Amino acid sequence: MNHRAQLHVLREFFFSQIQGEPIYDPEGNRVGKLRDLAIRWEGEGPPRVTGIKFAKGYQKHIPIDKVEEMTHDNIRLVGKLKEEDLIPLQPDEIYVGKWLMDKQIIDLKGSKVVRVNDIKLFWVKSGDRKYVIPMAVDIGLRGLARRLGLEFLFKRLENQYVWWQFIQHLEERTAALQLRAERAKLDQLHPADLADLIEDLDYKKRTDFMEDLDVEVAAEAFSEMERDTQIEILEHMNDMQASDLLEEMPPDEVADILGELPEAKADALLNLMEPEGAQEVRQLMVYEEGTAGSLMTTEYIALSPQITVTEAFAQLRHLAREAETIYYLYLVEDDKTLSGVLSLRELLMAEPDAVLRDLMQTRIITVHPQDSEQTVAENLKKYDLLTIPVVDEANRMLGIITVDDILEVLIPDRSSLETFANFFVSKRTVRG
């Protein structure tokens, strides 16, 4: 903390302003010109410029602590340039000019992909040491104009910065660069934002990016993406990683996605998944698209009608993690037939030692797996339900459909003509 208090900004400038400026030693001899800056991207401490690339095709840098003065039109060194002072690029360093300028980066704050027009640098003094610190990337029109020598036309425009801590670069990095810190940053984004971000990337980067993420975070973001993007990502991922991703997702969604992949690919992925999860997905995939069966999930809460309210709470604590909704509890006999339903509210209000069979409602609205989406929607609306159970002819419980599932069908993400058509159809059928 102490050194921070003494930090003193000597000068600020843009990378584009100092790139190409001459470097002189104290005797006024020209040593070279500033071609690029090496910065430490990750690792200990704040990011800072570590060296100056000063000659074409020469891989060693002038270390930054050999710089006495840095201005807009020249750089002066502390002493004469000696061969043994020069340092090569370290594994945790990158060149800003080569790997950052003009490239796409992720703006974590705005959750979108932007292009780097320029880089803002601070020349600071802390005690008797001097540093160059990259502060922000400039993504605005004014930065663009500056690069083209037209900044005077945009003097009234504010510079648009993304501060250094909110950027995530995308270019192929050297293997040694640590990813952990970057992951931590991304994990803080809302899955829906992360999904939008990934959709903005080109397909090659999408896959790399997904592989870098924590699998649970990746799965959440993946669920939020549009179906086409999901398919594309799965097709480019290696099968092991794809199956890990799918395992983290609800089986009904997995079944829908796999249903749109080529059969061979879907089979390969299912075989790599845990047998239990894969089995559920296989059962769901049997149902045709547009039917209740294809919408339902098997992750609902089923309890035996024999148990008491206290026992029910104990079981709920375990079951709640996996289930898609816990608002309705389905009471299922040993032979899997559905005998009643109980809402969480009713369970909360009941006496602790009451038996569920005495509390449950036995008049249940159900649908069959071959019923159409419209039938499901009508029933949910007519009876004001949040969830509807799906049963077979013998009244055996197969799964549930939530309002969310049906909403996704009726209102896709983007406003488009198709949405309009769907809306129109659903309105008519519900009325009829």
Place this chain on the structure above:
Amino acid sequence: MRGRFANLSRRIWIFLAIMGPGIITANVDNDAGGITTYSVAGATHGYKLLWTIIPMTLVLIMVQEICIRLGAVTGKGLADLIRERTGVRWAAFIMVGMILGDLGNIISEFAGIAASLELFGVSKYISVPVALVFIWFLVHRGTYKLVEKIFLGACVFYLSYVISGCMANPPWGTVMKELVVPNFSLSGDYIIILVGVIGTTIAPWQQFYIQASVVEKGITTKEYVYSKLDNTIGCIACNIVAMFIIVACAATIHVHGIKIESAQEAALALKPLAGHWAFVLFAIGLLNASLFSATILPLSTAYYVCEAFGFEGGIDHTWKEAPIFYWLYTLLVVIGALVILFPNIPLISVMFWSQVINGVLLPFVLIFMLLLVNNKDLMGEYVNGPVLNGLSWIVVAVLITLSSMMVITSFLQ
């Protein structure tokens, strides 16, 4: 047997899903300017320019394939690659040129819309505003998938030229012979129109458009074979249409020694010579081509400008998400349409400058394309092979020579 059939039908389905970028791009080559050029070529020189059709098809396939490959391997648009690999100045130079050149083209598309509907007695003060509103809403309200389907559907209308070519009842024997026997003349007139024909077929903006639509579709190296087929079919279809336009005008207007300077005059001249329906089809073809290109050109211009400068772009975004994209798009179509409505705008000199700008830009774009496609860091195993590479450089050299000739001759005129 059944397995083989299933496999075949699977391949056909994949092709149908991938189809689009190549066919659409190739068809936009036959825009209002293209149809004018071919009509004038046929009317002035008869069948003497037919031999260019086959080599031009091959060159077009080759050039567009490079962009498809660039898009499929890198997942990035051409503007994006130029910005990242050659820096902001080159990107800005090319983009400013493209905006100006494309604006000229857009104006000529609206002129085509006005001219084709005037043939049916519709005033341009009605047709142009209606077309403007139609085009603007199509892009504004549609998703990319929907718009692409409409574009593909519009390609069918190009067949009207094939039919009207047949109705002109040309001597098929002569047509076949002229198609394969090169026929070169050194007269200045002939060279100008030859270069014009080539210039209208291979334009800078197409390379950006085809690569962007390959990327937008998410086509990768796996589906790239299908994209190549899409491209080949598109280029062949485009040049067949061009051939029939030349044939229609050669068999009628040229034989009677009538002089024409525009597609509109060509359609009118066809009426007494090849019948009312040949005239109607010719005019409908012109309307379709102009409308089609007037939609795609501003769309793709806005798209790659945003790509180069890092603004959000693409019609799957909302106006709020991608304001610059939509403003640029709107400005381009509105200016394109308004210019036609002002009576005193010197259309000829607008066309002239747009042609010159495109001619100047083409060499840069082609050279960047070849440098990019030969970059091993970028393309890996998909760089050009030695034979293809040699061939590409030769073709590019020829195209550059021709486009410089065009620029020079247009100044000499």
